[in-house]
Amino acid sequence: MQKTSNVRELEQICQKVRRHIVTMITEAKSGHPGGSLSAVEIVTTLFFDVLRHDPANPTWAERDRFILSKGHAAPVLYSVMAECGYTPVETLNSLRTIDSIYQGHPDRRFIPSLEASTGSLGVGLSLGLGMAEAARLDKSPTRVYVVLGDGEIQEGQIWEAAMYGAFHKVDNILAIVDDNLIQLDGWVKDIMALDPLADKWRAFGWHVIEANGNDVTAVQKAYAEAAATKGKPSVFLAHTIKGKGVSFMENNPKFHGMAPTKEECALALKEIG
16 A cells, blocks of 8 residues: 555545545444544554555564554544555445444454454553563564543553553553543543543653644644654543534534434535535
């Protein structure tokens, strides 16, 4: 696949990915559009600009690793992987159907090029730290990237992993929090507030980066800062908008886990362009 650092080209890929997300979830009549749309710039920029990987050789030993810990946002990962050439674009609309490779959560039994089967929230950072430590022992250049949901980091295992990462100075990992402020059926601040989030991660010994997670240039800068940080793990608090790119889905808890209707899909695609 051809990689690019050109912001306009990355934004155009993001547009394609958003169209895939909306159409595949509409066709499935189920899925999680809000948190998939919020993470588009995060995942697209990573795969097309930053990640060391090769769709023609997915088991390349020195590849970087990506884990979507918030596995319910699988449509964004499937869409990006398909655009990269790992899986067929033409079958994305088989999402959540029996025998489809595009299951409701990422599953390595169906897509072996996935690094992990995810969706049991709270587990991804521990998995990523294990991979990062293995890479260090092997003296490999591999870096590990883990996308977490903001509601997900209410899980206690996240903070056990955070303690481990800082104590062992695992500096070849980046935790990315998709901080879209909404979880399940409400606002994070009303269900279990995370504030002061940046201070929490700093107190656990992590280098904290904060930026607009829906701005490609800001995301690129965050990834570069993380790669340049040595001696401690980094976390990118990506401030995003749930349902980004579709006005009636933006900041709307309803679309955390509800598929759009055919009519809503048509409106969404018109907005996305």
